[in-house]
Amino acid sequence: MRKKASMGRAAQHTDQDILDAALDLVAEDGVHAATAVAIAKKLGAPSGSVYYRFPSRDLILATLWIRTVKGFQIGFLEALAAEDPEAAARAAVAHTLTWTDAHRKEAKLLTLYRREDLIALWPEELGQDLTTLNDEVKRAVKAFTVAHFGRVDAETIGRSQFALIDLPYSAARQLLRAERTPPWLFDSVIAASAAVLRVDRSSS
Structure with a gap:
């Protein structure tokens, strides 16, 4: 379990400061650059203060990954x-692309891990956060499916999942590989998502 800072004196650098520094280092020089020593140097703090909160680089990156996912999900x-x-569908798809374009450092970080891998690595330290990480999104997609299709089954959930998550996530990865956002990308992805979700009302 993660250790807490001493109650006797306020920590000079918070967990969030450490995570911010790690994000900058990853963006500048890759995952392997985010060592406790490098983070401490960037913060002007002793490396022991970083180790005290995060015993390993992997735990720093995993915690940063969770923070980033939660920030996107809001x-x-x-x-x-x-x-x-x-x-709602248009806004959700647009959010994925807009957020990716505005938070490229964070978005690139999300491509480094899968939730299942992190659960295997950190069952105690991050287990609860990881286990429930996508619960709200799953509930929201189910509620959307009911509102849009009028029923929830394998087909409608599959279409919602693909249109709202899989398709825009794939486009977001394409966006990250481009130096500039392709001018056609947003409208094309939103249109493709709408096509997947299109409901034939003529037979109802």
């Missing part, structure tokens, strides 16, 4: 909560 869930399902 806007995604807000978008998907719109009353009109079609507007």
